Amino acid sequence: MQATWGWTARSIVLSILLHLSIGVVLIYSFDFTPKPTPPQKPIVNIVKAAAVDKKQVELELARLKRQEDEKIAKAIERQKNLEKQADAAKKRRQQEEKRLDDIKKQKAQEEAQIKKLALEKKRKQAAEQKKKDDERKRKQAAEQKKKDDERKRKQAAEQKKKDDERKRKQAAEKKRLAQEKALQDQLDAELKAAQQARDNAILAKYMNLIQNDISNNFNLSGLPQGLSCVILIRMLEGGNVVEAVIVKSSGNDLFDRRAQKAVYSASPLPVPSEPRLFEQMRNIRFTFKP
Amino acid sequence: MTADHSFIDLILNASLLVKFVMLILVMASLVSWAMIFNKRRLLKHAKNEADLFEERFWSVEDLNPLYTRVSAKYYAPSGMENIFEAGFKEFARSQKQDNIDPEAGVDNAQRAMRIAMNKEVDDLETNLSFLATVGSTSPYIGLFGTVWGIMNSFQALGGVQQATIAMVAPGISEALIATAMGLFAAIPAVIAYNRYTYDVERLLNRYDNFMEEFTSILHRHAHS
Numbered sequence: 157m158q159a160t161w162g163w164t165a166r167s168i169v170l171s172i173l174l175h176l177s178i179g180v181v182l183i184y185s186f187d188f189t190p191k192p193t194p195p196q197k198p199i200v201n202i203v204k205a206a207a208v209d210k211k212q213v214e215l216e217l218a219r220l221k222r223q224e225d226e227k228i229a230k231a232i233e234r235q236k237n238l239e240k241q242a243d244a245a246k247k248r249r250q251q252e253e254k255r256l257d258d259i260k261k262q263k264a265q266e267e268a269q270i271k272k273l274a275l276e277k278k279r280k281q282a283a284e285q286k287k288k289d290d291e292r293k294r295k296q297a298a299e300q301k302k303k304d305d306e307r308k309r310k311q312a313a314e315q316k317k318k319d320d321e322r323k324r325k326q327a328a329e330k331k332r333l334a335q336e337k338a339l340q341d342q343l344d345a346e347l348k349a350a351q352q353a354r355d356n357a358i359l360a361k362y363m364n365l366i367q368n369d370i371s372n373n374f375n376l377s378g379l380p381q382g383l384s385c386v387i388l389i390r391m392l393e394g395g396n397v398v399e400a401v402i403v404k405s406s407g408n409d410l411f412d413r414r415a416q417k418a419v420y421s422a423s424p425l426p427v428p429s430e431p432r433l434f435e436q437m438r439n440i441r442f443t444f445k446p
Numbered sequence: 447m448t449a450d451h452s453f454i455d456l457i458l459n460a461s462l463l464v465k466f467v468m469l470i471l472v473m474a475s476l477v478s479w480a481m482i483f484n485k486r487r488l489l490k491h492a493k494n495e496a497d498l499f500e501e502r503f504w505s506v507e508d509l510n511p512l513y514t515r516v517s518a519k520y521y522a523p524s525g526m527e528n529i530f531e532a533g534f535k536e537f538a539r540s541q542k543q544d545n546i547d548p549e550a551g552v553d554n555a556q557r558a559m560r561i562a563m564n565k566e567v568d569d570l571e572t573n574l575s576f577l578a579t580v581g582s583t584s585p586y587i588g589l590f591g592t593v594w595g596i597m598n599s600f601q602a603l604g605g606v607q608q609a610t611i612a613m614v615a616p617g618i619s620e621a622l623i624a625t626a627m628g629l630f631a632a633i634p635a636v637i638a639y640n641r642y643t644y645d646v647e648r649l650l651n652r653y654d655n656f657m658e659e660f661t662s663i664l665h666r667h668a669h670s
Contacts, residue, residue, distance in 0.1 A: 163488070167482075168480040170479075175479070
């Protein structure tokens with residue numbers, strides 16, 4: 157027991173030591189935070205100054221004033237000279253202007269004369285021109301008229317010729333069409349007739365077959381010879397009989413009933429498979445004669 | 447927020463509940479490590495003792511001197527010795543009484559040994575369940591602390607106009623410490639638990655085998 161307690165105590169101490177060491181390691185390993193860098197020093201501009209003697213400054217000022225005065229005096233003198241020169245120039249200009257006026261007047265007189273002459277000349281030329289133009293116009297008009305008449309006549313003739321031609325052509329065309337149509341009609345009629353004949357032959361054949369079928373289903377025993385009746389048969393595609401009606405009795409009731417029965421029992425009757433032909437014998441009326 | 451995010455600051459800046467969670471985790475880690483060390487020594491000792499005793503047991507011809515030596519120890523015998531002592535004592539006692547069937551004596555001895563072994567196993571297995579508990583729950587406790595910390599940091603974030611990562615990051619970093627601690631406590635505990643259950647299992651097998659062998663020896667004694 158003693159030993160067990162000792163172990164337990166030692167284990168607890170060991171455990172605490174382990175945790176402490178881990179904690180220390182963690183604390184130190186986490187402490188690596190980046191250090192802030194110190195701010196840089198700002199650069200300052202220094203004003204440079206120098207000391208100056210006061211007396212020297214005054215002397216300098218006096219010298220500057222003197223120079224200024226001299227400059228002003230010179231400027232006044234120069235202005236006076238300039239005014240004199242300006243007066244002289246004015247006089248000279250007046251004289252010049254007067255001379256120019258004289259020359260202008262002379263020039264105006266000459267120009268008036270020239271203008272008058274030019275007007276005269278223009279008037280003469282205009283009259284002449286007018287005469288010429290009239291002449292030319294008259295000639296042109298006559299010529300134009302002649303040409304127009306000629307052209308009109310020609311056009312009329314041509315038009316007439318064309319119309320005649322067209323009329324003739326139209327007539328010929330009409331005639332030809334009529335002929336062709338007649339021919340076509342004739343051909344169609346012939347074809348139709350041929351078709352009809354063929355159809356009729358086929359229909360006749362089928363009628364024959366139907367007649368045979370019905371006769372095969374007909375019971376003749378105990379009936380007088382030579383009887384006949386007219387039956388109307390309505391059929392569906394394929395020959396199935398829908399209805400068989402005695403249209404005209406033979407006079408013998410037994411014969412009529414047996415004929416009707418024979419039609420029903422012969423159904424489906426032989427019919428052409430072509431729809432066009434079948435349409436012609438959807439409803440057939442025929443004389444039954446065994 | 448201070449620029450200094452050292453480990454201690456992270457812990458000290460955390461909210462009260464997160465601090466509490468961290469405290470629990472540190473305690474759990476401490477205790478589980480103490481148990482790990484303790485258990486390790488205990489198991490090692492039991493194994494050594496078993497080795498030693500088996501060697502002695504198979505080397506002696508007569509078991510009586512061995513028994514006297516074992517029972518004469520100043521501290522209570524443990525492990526295999528304890529089982530041996532219990533069995534032999536019971537067998538000897540039943541042999542002294544003449545009117546008892548020798549077979550019944552062996553049976554009594556076997557029962558006594560089984561009881562002793564169960565006690566031993568109990569001793570070996572104590573505290574292992576604590577390791578298992580720490581291993582399985584401390585990550586959750588740490589996670590709870592983290593979630594709480596993150597919740598708080600987001601709540602604080604809701605109050606500001608312009609949210610930046612710099613505002614949440616420290617809070618989350620703080621909160622994540624709790625999870626780290628939970629994992630830190632859990633991982634060794636789980637490893638130790640698996641390791642020690644395996645060791646206990648092996649010792650138990652050895653005790654069992656020893657018991658069977660000793661019983662057969664007693665049978666032989668009873669019929670001779």
